[in-house]
Amino acid sequence: MDALRSAAREYLKNADREKSPEFNPDGLALPEGLDVLSRDVLDRSSTSHRELCESLLVAQASLRAWGSRPFSETDRKAANDLYGWLVRISLPSPEFADVLEVAYSADEEKHKPLTDSLRESRFQLSLAVSVICSLSTILPLEEASNVVDVVVTLASFTSEKDPWTTEQSYRQALEALGAYVSKMRSDDTSSLWSTLEEILKSRIKPLFAKTKNPAITSTGRKNLHPMPGTRFDYSMLDPETKPWKYRDVYCTTVFTWALSTYQPSDTVHVESHFPLIVPPILSLIDDENISFKTRGCNLLFTLLVPLREGKSDILRRTNLSSVFEDAITPCLLSLPTITPEDESLQLLGAAYPALLSVLKTRYPRTDSDPSSRSSSSTKGKSHEDDRTAYIRSITQILRISIISSFHHISSNTPTASSPIASFPYPRLSTFLLQQLSIICDELRIHVTKYLQDIIPLLYSTLTNPFGTAHIPLLLAATTATRSVILNAHPRIWRWRGEILGGLCTCWLHVLDEEKEIAERTEKDRTRPIADISPLSRKTDSDSTVSQLARLKNQLRGCAYLLKVVLISVSEQVNVDGKFQEENSLGLTEDIDVEKEFGELVTADESLKDLLFVDISPSDVDDLFR
Missing domain, CATH: 1.25.40 (Serine Threonine Protein Phosphatase 5, Tetratricopeptide repeat)
Incomplete structure (x- = not known):
């Protein structure tokens, strides 16, 4: 030796x-x-x-x-x-x-x-x-x-972001724990669940015990009579109240691994561990640090996946959905200039999916297909009540969070002093438009009630003359426009002018940008490489050109979809593709869709490739992806 x-x-x-x-x-x-x-x-x-x-x-x-x-x-x-x-x-x-x-x-x-x-x-x-x-x-x-101790130790190395974890320790820990979990599942014994329960009860719970949350009881249920807290809790500044953050730094990683172990078939075990799981998640979401808030939202999303897929109704039985909503909603206010854009994107990227997951778990998605509904009148009423409550909550996200946040971080309404909309945080604006698309798909026909708020927002984004400086913003706006057209198609004809104006203006800006890139490329061919600025090389990269090509395809698809919707509006269409519109004098007049599109092409021939493109089934993937 x-x-x-x-x-x-x-x-x-x-x-x-x-x-x-x-x-x-x-x-x-x-x-x-x-x-x-x-x-x-x-x-x-x-x-x-x-x-x-x-x-x-x-x-x-x-x-x-x-x-x-x-x-x-x-x-x-x-x-x-x-x-x-x-x-x-x-x-x-x-x-x-x-x-x-x-x-x-x-x-x-x-x-x-x-x-x-x-x-x-x-x-x-x-x-x-x-x-x-x-x-x-x-x-x-x-x-x-001492299997619990060994599992806790290995689970401490299951996050690559942790500063104490190396690539080898991460890989080895995952392999060893994966083999252990697989063996326990194949043996079909309760050992795995007793081990997880012991970890949650003896290793996780004591570390979060001093971080009190008045919204829940000691059993993990909603507190119906919470004690009002002080305006500022000084204990949150005391490191002793957060050993999980300052002393036992590995426990959040262990907690994350434990939650990732659950599968949809483990609903019974998840529900039995629920009182041990909820308090730590809420403590993380309520923390003042953005990175821990983000981890809390991600953990909540991870927890809800097996519950939702396993069709658990524990959020309804414990009435905890409102507690989670109240915890996540303030996170959506973490916006510039108080919160840096990078940190805002990090937190909102976890908070929005977590909040939507809470609502989908509390109100299981109810489709409009009659065959999916129960014949029981009681269950049918419950179905409608859940759908109504779900739509109400989704609407709150749209109006109070997404639209308000978009207005807050951008000047998307031109004024006399500033005729051009501005987007000082283009990445965050892009993210919010992506969330807008998701929410519109959830609201479906109910989007029609909010077109007066959504369409101007999309129009100002698509018509921005500097939009091609950040092409993902225009791509997100085009996707959101397509989502609005699909879900609000019975009433979209009233907004066809704004939508066409946005699509056509964006198309012309893209053509101008492509022309400038082609001209710069041609000039660069006759110049020495040393004289070409790095900024020019970066701007004219293949990535930019491919993004512009993708944007043009999406604009074509959106324009084609709008034309199809306008021609096939159910209660107003006739065989000639015309429908009645009431003008400002209260008189009705025929609207010819093909004629209107043709007038735009007559005004600018370059719009023909946008408005009168031939679409075949093989083009759908390219136009709508």
């Missing part, structure tokens, strides 16, 4: 702390049994980084060389002793708390390089995970006497 330790000591002197350790002591004698190895590492009481790494390298080499040797009861006891030693030295320390917050930040400029001390610690943790995985090939995790 002394020679082996000496070799390990020499290896550590030149080991690269940024790479995974690979110690192969060729020609040296290894311990004959696990009891010899166990005694050697446990008899050393030193906790110094150097000696711990030496012991881990010795253990790694010995376990990898075990092969198919006979496994005795003495070896089993020694293996359990080794597991106990490994879990004591393998959990990330509180010193990672300072860099954990920024590790999940959307702003890469805030990411801090690890100090030498943290790199040393990460090296030791990566080595410890490797040893645990090697030991699990000899004594499987499910046979370990």
Whole structure:
């Protein structure tokens, strides 16, 4: 053992702390049994980084060389002793708390390089995970006497973003835990669920116990009589109330792994663990830090997937849907200029899907197909009540969150002093338009009630002369326009002028941009490469050209869809493709769709490729993707 330790000591002197350790002591004698190895590492009481790494390298080499040797009861006891030693030295320390917050930040400029001390610690943790995985090939995790401790330790390395996790430790931890979960599921025993319950009850719950939430009871249900809180809770500034954030920094990652284990077939187990799951999620969402809020929203979404697919009604029974809504809704207000655009995108990108998932789980999606409804009048009434409540909640998201947020971050209504709409946060505006498309598809025909709010917003975006500077914004606006046309088609004819104006103006701007790119490309051909500015090369990249081509296809598809809808409006169409419109004098007049489109092409011939393009079934994927 002394020679082996000496070799390990020499290896550590030149080991690269940024790479995974690979110690192969060729020609040296290894311990004959696990009891010899166990005694050697446990008899050393030193906790110094150097000696711990030496012991881990010795253990790694010995376990990898075990092969198919006979496994005795003495070896089993020694293996359990080794597991106990490994879990004591393998959990990330509180010193990672300072860099954990920024590790999940959307702003890469805030990411801090690890100090030498943290790199040393990460090296030791990566080595410890490797040893645990090697030991699990000899004594499987499910046979370990401290299986909960071992699972918690491995689960601490299941997030690549954590500063203590390396690529190797992440991969090895996932492989070992995946094999353990698969084995437990195949054995069809309750061991997996008892292990998860013990983790939630003894490892997660105590860490979040001091972070109180008056909206829920101790049993995880909605508190119908919450005590009014103070205007500012000073305890939120006390690190002692949030050990999960400042001391046991790994627990959120363990919690995330535990929730990812549930499947739709595990609804019974999820519901039994629900009181242990809800408080930590709400604590994360209510945290003042954007990165932890984001993790809380992502965890809620993860939790609701098996519940929704398993058709669980636990949100209705516990009345917790309103609690989740109240927790997430303030997150939607994290907008510039108070919140930086990167952080706003990070949080809203998790909050909107989580909120929509809450509503879909609380009010299971009810289709209009009569065959999907129950013949029972009681169930039919419940069906309609759920649908009404769902539409009401979705409408709140549209009016109070999406439209208001879009107006807040942009000047999308031209004024006398500023005739051009402006979008100072184009990425965030693009995201909100994407959410608008999703919400319109959820509202379906109910979108018609809000066309007066939606159409001007889309028009100002599509007609912006500087829109091609950020093509994803125009793509999102075109997709949203298509969604509005599809869902509000019975009333869209009243807004055909604004929609056509937006599509045609955007089309002309795209043609102008393509012309400018072609001219710059032609000039660059006759100039030396050194004289071409980097900005010009970037602007005229193949990506920009392909994005413009995609935008043109989407505009064509949107215009074609609008024409089809206008011609086939159910209660107003006739055989000639005309319908009646009441003018400002109260008189009715025939509207000829083909004629109106033709007048636009007469005014500008370049619109012909937009408004009178031949569409075949094979073109649908290109035009509407």
